[in-house]
Amino acid sequence: MRATGSSRIIPRMIVEPERDALRAALERESRRLVDRVRFAPDLDGRAPGLDWTAGQLVAHLCVIYRAFALTLRGADLDPEIVANLGTGDTLLEMVASTNARAVTVISFPGPREAADGLRECADELLAALDAEVDFRSPRPTPWYGAGVTRTAGTLAALTVSESVVHGYDIARALRTRPWLDESSAASAAPTVMSEMLPLLVDPAAAGFTGSFEMRIRRAPRFVIQLEAGRARSLPAGDVEPDCVLSLSGCDALLVGFHRRSLWRAIAGGGAFATGRRPWLGLRFPSLFQLP
Template sequence: MIVEPDRDALRAALDRETRRLVDRVRAGTDLDAPAPGLDWTAGQLVAHLCVVYRAFALAVRGDDYGEFITANLGTGHTLPEVVASTNARALAVVSFPGPREAADGLRDCADELLAALDTGPDLRAARPTPWYGTDVTRTVGTLVALSVSESVVHGYDLAGALRTRPWLDERSAATAAPIVMSEMLPLLVDPSGSRGFTGSYEVRIRHAPRFVLQLDAGRASTVPADGREVDCVLSLSGCDALLVGFHRRKLWHAIASGGALAYGRRPWLGLRFHSLFRLP
């Protein structure tokens, strides 16, 4: 791993975000309310998070995934296609009769993941992640960081669906974003958007470790930020990194609000960054 995960910070972030999610769901009144900008309802957001927490808990423990997970794995030629197909299958079989039951289910699944992390697994250990594609593996640290990023982003979505004030915790986002970006972006290069592109970015999530992302001939790799010369430096708040990355916020909005800044010898490449990747 290029960015070293902080076990205590990740656990605190996951605990903090899941508590907020459970409280908001329990106080909600309409699980059928649509999430702005998505094809999911509030109830489907909760169902998705439950599936994520349960699958990641199994992965963190190193357990077999069992019939529920394996029977609902999706298909596709790219990681986004496999993820979308898996989500559709999982949401077809997970539902809740009301907010109280949804909150209880979310709490149970989140607690399972937290308990798995508390067993002290090696955060650098690789685990099979078939929901990202055949033979794809990710480290335990990456999976925990992904669970935090899912909680932050879908917490934002859920607030929109339930018409409550959005909550965005910079501590949680900054803890997860550099791990998620450094470990997942190389899997998500868009062949069309990156065609003919060669360049390097130093990604600086504020108050978090830095890393360098190199792209060449439709492939990307991450390396440590060790003072090497790069084409563009991207400075991002943790929340803007996740919201822009998951297409919840326009890049120009992040720039205008001070949440994103690009500089270096080719600063204009900052505007192209989001088009180089295809996210689920």
């Protein structure tokens, strides 16, 4: 799906995040990350299933925290950030290229310096969230493509989802037990999924037609409807869904970011499908791409 056309139009958020819950989640997750990084013996281990080391994941989070803090405040991006924006014709290509560049220009001498850098960037982001930003207001997001914008609330929720998922990645890279906080995940997952998944439809899903009501536990419901290779999010109750997917907040993010299979989430009790076509639930993860 190209990052042009409908992706430039910012509809009202289907699920507006709750500011205090997001801020508490970001503070909680970033402090856990900083502590885990600071006391790591090194940051050279690779996260299973990813090409990045723990150190590169920290660099990636630093870039996100810094760029999103500036964007939420309405400030111009640093020239260094602008210079390392990626290129591509689609949102997926833009994000993948930007991420690849970011981890090549930031490095740390050791875990302590990495932790200090991450703490500094997280504090800047927390301060931006304290500034009473209008979560409904659009913000430029050039890392998704020229002219693309997302709401401030979407960006705030993305910082939490990135912290949760990459905290999981970093823990696995360090060969330590991952931490997964359900309240943190649930505060961000509905906004992130409802606002971002429609931009990430897999071209192979062009022949699929169906709708999913997403019931993320301890969070508002919403519907994702797909037809002719496009997707849109709707408030729950606007249409009768074909499939109802119930997920824990953590499983929603891990399945959505392709860190965990839906089968595993179902087996662990973190997900189940109901509705008039419950078997469609197993297709849900394959309908969307990630950078």
